[in-house]
Amino acid sequence: MADDGRAKRLKPSEDGTATIVQQKRRIAELESENAQLRIGTLAANQEVAQLRGRVVGLQSEIEILRRHGQAEGNHDVLPVVMTAIVDLSRIDTGVIAQISSFLASSRELLNLALTCKSFGWRQPMSTLNWSLVEEVARQSVCSRATDDEMGCLPQNVRGTATWLSILHRHEHPLLFDVLLGGYIEHRNGDKTAVCEIGGNYWESVAVSSSHVMSSGAHYAEFLISGAPYIGIVRPMPGLDAGEYQGNFSFIGVDDNLYPDFRAQRSDEWGDSEVHACEYFCDDGKMSFTDWENDEIDIEWEGRESCQSGDTVGMLLDLEQGTLSVYKNNRRIGVMKTGLSGPYCWHASLVNRPSGTDVVSIKRGTLPVSDGATTT
Structure with missing residues (x-):
C-alpha cells in the first residue's frame, strides 16, 4: 500500500488516562494542604505576636514593682498588698486554736495576742472563759505538766497568774x-x-x-x-x-x-x-x-x-x-x-x-x- 503522507495518530491507553487523573487529584490535595498550612502559620504568627506583647507587658510590670521596692529601701522583697479583710468572728474558734497550737513558745503566743483583739481579748460570743491565746496556752500546759504539777497551779488562774505566764514558767x-x-x-x-x-x-x-x-x-x-x-x-x-x-x-x-x-x-x-x-x-x-x-x-x-x-x-x-x-x-x-x-x-x-x-x-x-x- 502506498504511503499517503499522513501521520498516524496513536490512541491513548486506558491506564495512561487513570494516572493523569490521580496526579491531578494529588496536586489538588497538596495545594489544599499548603493553603491550610499557610493559614495555620498566619495564626501561629499572630499568637507569637500576642505572647511577645504579653512578655513586654509583664517585663514592664516587673520593672514598676522593682522600682517601687527600691523606693522603699528593699531590693529583694516585692511589696505585698492586702486585698481582703478576714472576719475572724466567722471562723470557728476551735479551728483557730488548733492552728495556733503549732506556735512553739509562750513568746510567740504573746506576739499573737498583741496582733488583734480576736486573739488577745476574750470575745463576748466565745464559749471560752479567757482569750484564744490563753486557751492555747492552757492546752499546752495541760499537755506538758504532770497531774502533780497541775495540782500545784493557782486555783484562780485568771487575775493571779495567766496561763501564758504559767506556760512561760514551764518552758524555763x-x-x-x-x-x-x-x-x-x-x-x-x-x-x-x-x-x-x-x-x-x-x-x-x-x-x-x-x-x-x-x-x-x-x-x-x-x-x-x-x-x-x-x-x-x-x-x-x-x-x-x-x-x-x-x-x-x-x-x-x-x-x-x-x-x-x-x-x-x-x-x-x-x-x-x-x-x-x-x-x-x-x-x-x-x-x-x-x-x-x-x-x-x-x-x-x-x-x-x-x-x-x-x-x-x-x-x-x-x-x-x-x-x-x-x-x-x-x-x-x-x-x-x-x-x-x-x-x-x-x-x-x-x-x-x-x-x-x-x-x-x-x-x-x-x-x-x-x-x-x-x-
Missing part, C-alpha cells in the same frame, strides 16, 4: 541567777548548780530571783553535797550583787546588811513578817527573820538531818501559808506557817574543813504517796 528551768557574796560560783558554768569557794566558814548565797512565787503552790528539789542552808527569801530586784563580795547571808551572819534588805520592801510583801526562812541540812533545824530580829536553830516537828547525796524537796503553799520539807521524796513535815506575799528559792553555802557545799535546783514532781495535799 529553775536557775540560780543571782550570786551574793564573794565565795560562790556556778559549777562548771551551769546556772542550775552552785558551789562554795574560798576560805573556811565564809558564807555566800545563790538566789533563783527570776522565779518569783506570789500565789498558789510551788515545789522544788535541791540535790545537796555538804551541809547547805535551803529556803525562801523575799524578791529584791534592786539589790546590787556587785556590792556584796564578802561574807553574806540573809539570816544571822551580818545584821549590818538588814537595812539594805528592808529598803527593798514593797507593798506586795503583805503582812507576813517572815522575810527569809532556811532549813539547815546538817541538823534539820530552822531559822527565820523579819530583818529586825532573828530566830535561829529552831526545833520543829518532823525535823531531820540530811547528808551528801540526799534530795531535799520544798513545797511553798501560799494558799495555806506554809513551807513543807521533803527528804528523798518523803514528806517530813511543815517547817513554817504564816507565810504570805512573794518569795524566791535560795541556798546559802559554807566552805567547811569537812567539805565544800554544792547545791543544784530543779522543778520536782510532788510526792503524793504520803497524803500530802496541794492547792
Whole structure:
C-alpha cells in the first residue's frame, strides 16, 4: 500500500488516562494542604505576636514593682498588698486554736495576742472563759505538766497568774541567777548548780530571783553535797550583787546588811513578817527573820538531818501559808506557817574543813504517796 503522507495518530491507553487523573487529584490535595498550612502559620504568627506583647507587658510590670521596692529601701522583697479583710468572728474558734497550737513558745503566743483583739481579748460570743491565746496556752500546759504539777497551779488562774505566764514558767528551768557574796560560783558554768569557794566558814548565797512565787503552790528539789542552808527569801530586784563580795547571808551572819534588805520592801510583801526562812541540812533545824530580829536553830516537828547525796524537796503553799520539807521524796513535815506575799528559792553555802557545799535546783514532781495535799 502506498504511503499517503499522513501521520498516524496513536490512541491513548486506558491506564495512561487513570494516572493523569490521580496526579491531578494529588496536586489538588497538596495545594489544599499548603493553603491550610499557610493559614495555620498566619495564626501561629499572630499568637507569637500576642505572647511577645504579653512578655513586654509583664517585663514592664516587673520593672514598676522593682522600682517601687527600691523606693522603699528593699531590693529583694516585692511589696505585698492586702486585698481582703478576714472576719475572724466567722471562723470557728476551735479551728483557730488548733492552728495556733503549732506556735512553739509562750513568746510567740504573746506576739499573737498583741496582733488583734480576736486573739488577745476574750470575745463576748466565745464559749471560752479567757482569750484564744490563753486557751492555747492552757492546752499546752495541760499537755506538758504532770497531774502533780497541775495540782500545784493557782486555783484562780485568771487575775493571779495567766496561763501564758504559767506556760512561760514551764518552758524555763529553775536557775540560780543571782550570786551574793564573794565565795560562790556556778559549777562548771551551769546556772542550775552552785558551789562554795574560798576560805573556811565564809558564807555566800545563790538566789533563783527570776522565779518569783506570789500565789498558789510551788515545789522544788535541791540535790545537796555538804551541809547547805535551803529556803525562801523575799524578791529584791534592786539589790546590787556587785556590792556584796564578802561574807553574806540573809539570816544571822551580818545584821549590818538588814537595812539594805528592808529598803527593798514593797507593798506586795503583805503582812507576813517572815522575810527569809532556811532549813539547815546538817541538823534539820530552822531559822527565820523579819530583818529586825532573828530566830535561829529552831526545833520543829518532823525535823531531820540530811547528808551528801540526799534530795531535799520544798513545797511553798501560799494558799495555806506554809513551807513543807521533803527528804528523798518523803514528806517530813511543815517547817513554817504564816507565810504570805512573794518569795524566791535560795541556798546559802559554807566552805567547811569537812567539805565544800554544792547545791543544784530543779522543778520536782510532788510526792503524793504520803497524803500530802496541794492547792
